[in-house]
Amino acid sequence: MFTGIVEGTGAVRSRTETDDGLRLRIGVDGFDDLHHGQSISVSGVCLTVEEYGVGDDGGEWFEVFLASETVAKTYLGEVREGDPVNVERAMPADGRFDGHVVQGHVDTVAEVTGIERVGEDWRFAFSIPEGHGDYLVDKGSVTLDGISLTVAEKREDAFEVAIIPTTYDLTTLSAKSVGDPVHLEVDVIAKYVENMLDGYA
Numbered sequence: 001m002f003t004g005i006v007e008g009t010g011a012v013r014s015r016t017e018t019d020d021g022l023r024l025r026i027g028v029d030g031f032d033d034l035h036h037g038q039s040i041s042v043s044g045v046c047l048t049v050e051e052y053g054v055g056d057d058g059g060e061w062f063e064v065f066l067a068s069e070t071v072a073k074t075y076l077g078e079v080r081e082g083d084p085v086n087v088e089r090a091m092p093a094d095g096r097f098d099g100h101v102v103q104g105h106v107d108t109v110a111e112v113t114g115i116e117r118v119g120e121d122w123r124f125a126f127s128i129p130e131g132h133g134d135y136l137v138d139k140g141s142v143t144l145d146g147i148s149l150t151v152a153e154k155r156e157d158a159f160e161v162a163i164i165p166t167t168y169d170l171t172t173l174s175a176k177s178v179g180d181p182v183h184l185e186v187d188v189i190a191k192y193v194e195n196m197l198d199g200y201a
Helices: 068-073 165-170 188-197
Strands: 008-017 021-028 039-042 045-054 060-067 084-089 108-118 121-127 141-144 147-154 158-163 181-186
Touching (some): 021 068, 039 060, 060 068, 108 158, 181 188
Antiparallel strands (some): 008 021, 021 060, 039 084, 045 060, 121 158, 141 147, 141 181
């Protein structure tokens, strides 16, 4: 489980396509506890560390494998060497819960539809992919590229979030442009509520 409090960004060092999917090597800083089998969120996608090490430049890295289904359902199949990604290690049992429950199971890919500077903050707008509008509510939680955010305003076909400078600077949002894709994970609590009420309507 993750909390959506992104620890920082990494950069894709290499990508290797295989018959079964895609293997990515991602460079990171300050992740001195990497180990085989560790769950790690890469721009909101829960993946498993297969290998890790330190490069000739002294930088830490880890490798993850994306099965064909993951490649098909996310945009990670399109990333290239040098592209930034958000990174968060799984929450420890005794850790502080600062965000919301994030599974790292991406529901769909949305699109950035607007970016506006508002004073020191930013206002981002995103499309609502078909079939996902019911899971988004004003002031509700949403995960975008692994970042725990709050829906500031929901419209029929789009929703907006307010981004503070820290989030803008420490995540890949600062590199996003209108038209770029983002991984969308809706609040899992909304799914549980829907499941429990199914058949009562």
